[in-house]
Amino acid sequence: MPTSPAATASDIPAPLDLPLGAASTSRVLRTAGALFAGRGLGNVSLELLAEESGTPLDALRAQYPTIESALAVSLAFMNVGLQDAGFKGQRPRGWASFDAFTATLSRGMNTPGLYQLYSDVNVAAVDPKHPAHDWLVQHHDFILEHMRVSIATGIEDGQIRAEADPEELHRQLTVFLLGVVPAWRVLGERFSLEQAFLEFKELMVRRFATPGYLASRAA
Amino acid sequence: MPTSPAATASDIPAPLDLPLGAASTSRVLRTAGALFAGRGLGNVSLELLAEESGTPLDALRAQYPTIESALAVSLAFMNVGLQDAGFKGQRPRGWASFDAFTATLSRGMNTPGLYQLYSDVNVAAVDPKHPAHDWLVQHHDFILEHMRVSIATGIEDGQIRAEADPEELHRQLTVFLLGVVPAWRVLGERFSLEQAFLEFKELMVRRFATPGYLASRAA
Structure with missing residues (x-):
């Protein structure tokens, strides 16, 4: 696909x-x-x-x-549309790349039901016989590749520490993406999707940023 | 209940x-x-x-x-059993309290199917008419209260920065707990529940620990 x-x-x-x-x-x-x-x-x-x-x-x-x-084709169609909107034809570097991802996610969050659908598909399509299974595998491969490029360029630019592991970032991001809708449903008005995402980005920055990047951000 | x-x-x-x-x-x-x-x-x-x-x-x-x-009574029974096993009758302070929580979670992770059940119930019981709804609300109140005590004692002991927000920690922990099983199912052999949890704890330490605690840990 x-x-x-x-x-x-x-x-x-x-x-x-x-x-x-x-x-x-x-x-x-x-x-x-x-x-x-x-x-x-x-x-x-x-x-x-x-x-x-x-x-x-x-x-x-x-x-x-x-x-x-x-459904399977519609997901692929939607996915590419969101990616195009978020990245606008170019791939930013380092933490700016993470922000582009955030913009894509915010578009998804602001489309009613889209995150619920995403969460449902992610669970249902784990079954290799599900028609959206190929979509799911390629979707996560895409996220992982995006993380790899973000981290590699961030290291080159001195924003991200050299020992940062794209697989770790991918694992934690996958958990976050799959948990954020159920958490919203469980916690109700206590919970803001956008706030949760900004907090998650801050966790990533604190974990992976160089001291130089943190200092430049504070200045 | x-x-x-x-x-x-x-x-x-x-x-x-x-x-x-x-x-x-x-x-x-x-x-x-x-x-x-x-x-x-x-x-x-x-x-x-x-x-x-x-x-x-x-x-x-x-x-x-x-x-x-x-189901509703069985969940309450299981919940108390896990809490008893994890906390062994006393409530530790600061980061040690987080470790006690980790021990409880590890017991759950190592019981086949328990995390899947937990994840399913968390989504289904959002409906106020679901028989496990009261359990769900009280379960999350318990987690939040645990986070409040952990942070308050951690601040007293100089392990956690004074501006740490228990609600933020609770939000991120809820997202993690609800996303970790679907992520395991999506990522398959790429994914280890225990590794994901250890990494998540490290994210929390980097976000909320005092410089003094980080230095003492590195020493």
Whole structure:
């Protein structure tokens, strides 16, 4: 699936090969993303998607035989859109790269239901037979690669200590991303997603930044 | 429900009031805990619990009309047992208090299925109508109170900086506890629960410890 860092929204899906064509496919996938995010993973049918996207059911079914197949492609589509918006075509260095990631996450947080969907998919798609499993693996490979580049450039620029381990940062970030929605649901009004993320970034800075970076930030 | 920090295992449930009596109740609750942990939240019936605990179904049903009611009491029972084991009747101070919490968590991690159950309950019981909802609220109140005492005593002892916020620590710990099992499932063999927890503790130390504590640790 085309979710590698080099992919752009126009790569997904390859429109010429699809029964619905490019414009209808794009509309179907955007509608699917909104429906999944608004209603949760198990509460969207092909019939509803056909109605809400204004697509004949037969034509929709020719391209997406099951709602799960529409989910898998819709996630890849959404993922690339968020990445494009967050990174704006360039990959920043060091802690600025972390901020670009934060911007991408904030977009996701501010889209109602998207984080719940993300959390649900991350748990359900652990099963290798789930249609979104490939998406999940590539999504985490993308995050890990992003962490590797951030840390390598941060070390080059003297912002991040040389012994920083991208795998450790990836582990803690994965735990954070998967726990933040359940925590929000458990703690309710005590909890702010944005505050939790800013605090998490501060934990990372305190753990991995060079004394020079901390001093320059304080100045 | 008797899950306040002052409760002990012998408080739960009050055996004299119960149709099954103390010994059978204890056996039923231990069996229920093992079954829920082994099979997940939705895969245990009253019939199975009766069979596995060697209790007549009618007698079991007189005390626990639904499997959900058995779950709620079983969680409270398990919770107090883990707390007793972790804290051994006394409440340590500062970072040592955090270590006691780690010991409790490690016991949970090493009990197959227990963390998955914990994660499932934390999400399902957000609904105020869920039978384990009271347990969930009191469980998080207990964690928050534990964090408050740890930080207050750590500040008194010069281990923790005076501006440390127990609510921030609680937020990040809640995210961690709820995300660590899904992360384990997503990352598979890349991921070690114990390593993730040790790394998380190190994040907390770097964020909240005094320079004096960090220096004494390095020495």
